[in-house]
Structures are given as C-alpha cells and as structure tokens.
Amino acid sequence: MNLKNRFFSAEFIRFGIVGVFNTLHHYLWFFVFGVFLNYDFANVFAFIISMIGSFYLNCYFTYKVRPTFKKFIKFPLVYLVQIIMAYLIPKIGVEIFNVKEIFVPLLTSFSIPVVFLLSRYILKKEEKKIMKL
Template sequence: MKRTSQEFIRFVITGVINTFNYYAVYLLMHVLFNFPYLPSHVIAFLLSFVISFFLNSYFTFKVKPTLAKFLKFPLSQAVNFIASSLFMYVFIEFFHISSMITPILAVFIALPATFIVTSKILKKESVST
C-alpha cells in the first residue's frame, strides 16, 4: 500500500508539471493565436500527452518506456480526454464559466481514474514470446 501511495504522490507531481505544460500551450493557442477553446484543448492535450508518457514512465512508476507501452498509453488518457473535454464544454456552454478557467477544473475531475488506468498500462510487464 505504501508503494501505491508514493506512486500516487509522484503521479500528482507529474500531473502538476503536465498540467502546467498543457495550460501554457492551451493559453498560447486560445489567447495568443485566438484559436477556439476546443481546438486549443486538443492541441495542448496531444502535446502534453507525450510529455506525460515519459514523466510517468521515468518518474512516477519508474519503468522503462517502450514503444508498446507508448502505443497503449492513449488508453490511459482516453478517460482524461473525454472527461476534460465534456466538462469543458458543459462548464463553458451551460454554466458560462470562463474558458480560461475550465481546463484546470476539468483536470481535477479526471485525476483518480487516470491514475488507475495509467498505472495498469505502464506497470504491466511485456509477455515474452
């Protein structure tokens, strides 16, 4: 149990770093380049996705990144992407919350499920043939 709690703490630290990266790209696209919020979200998400894979591999779970794990990693982020996109849309369109704030709110909603799925994908050992 102690190992899992340490991994979760590292996952949160990684998440803070990755959220900063995501949010910086999101603001760059949305504010500076005047892209609509959803395309800005998608671009920022994809860029931060690659960073997240390596941070979670090396720092959070201390496993070697492989091409197989990288190809499975989108599964870990599917929950995150779907939840954050949906909540951004709902918060902005129905509750009229600023598109500057909603990405941060949406991240917290998806955090626990993303940790579980990411852990299972990155820690799973490759089967030798």
C-alpha cells in the same frame, strides 16, 4: 500491497505531482498556440503535447519504467477513460442523485484513483523498474 498502501504511496504522490505539472504544461502550450491559432486548434495541439509529456514523466518519474512504443500507443486509453469519467460522473451525480452543481469539480476527482491504476497497469505491466526509489 493493499489498496490503502497503494493510494498513500510515493508512487501515487508522484502521480499527483505529474498531474499538476501536466495541467500547467497544457495551459502553457494552449497560450503559446493561442497567439496564432483559434482556441480549438490551440487546445488540441496543447492536449497532444501535454499527453506526450505526461507519458514520459509518468514513465521516468512516477513509475520508473522504460518507455516503449507499445506503451506509448496504449497510453491515450488513460485519457479516454479520464474524459469519459469526467463527463459521466458529474452527469450521474447531478441528474440522478441531485448533487448540487457546485460540487461537480469534486465529483470529477473520483476519476483520479481509476486513472492512476489504469496508467500504472499500462506502464508497469511486465516491466522491470529501471531505477530504485
């Protein structure tokens, strides 16, 4: 499968749907925990719960693979890469290439294909599909 087909595939669209759902899922838990915890703790707990949800949604819905403990342990690497890229890409864009700060959200979207490929690699490596499309 060539690069163009990989990013215009049903799998990539499902990945985007999971990403939107996961963002909303995180905010929901943040607001629930925010009622009785300070925002730092609320955010951490919401992040952990939404990451677990993202793992299962990406296994079953996006990539259609069986979740395993080994994959579950590796999956946070996806978030680590995403966090690093979300910090570095805008920093480099603004401070080195003089991109206007208003474009920072657009710059961070460049991490999406990398996160897609990394999560795909972690979850699909040596795995047979459990469902057909």
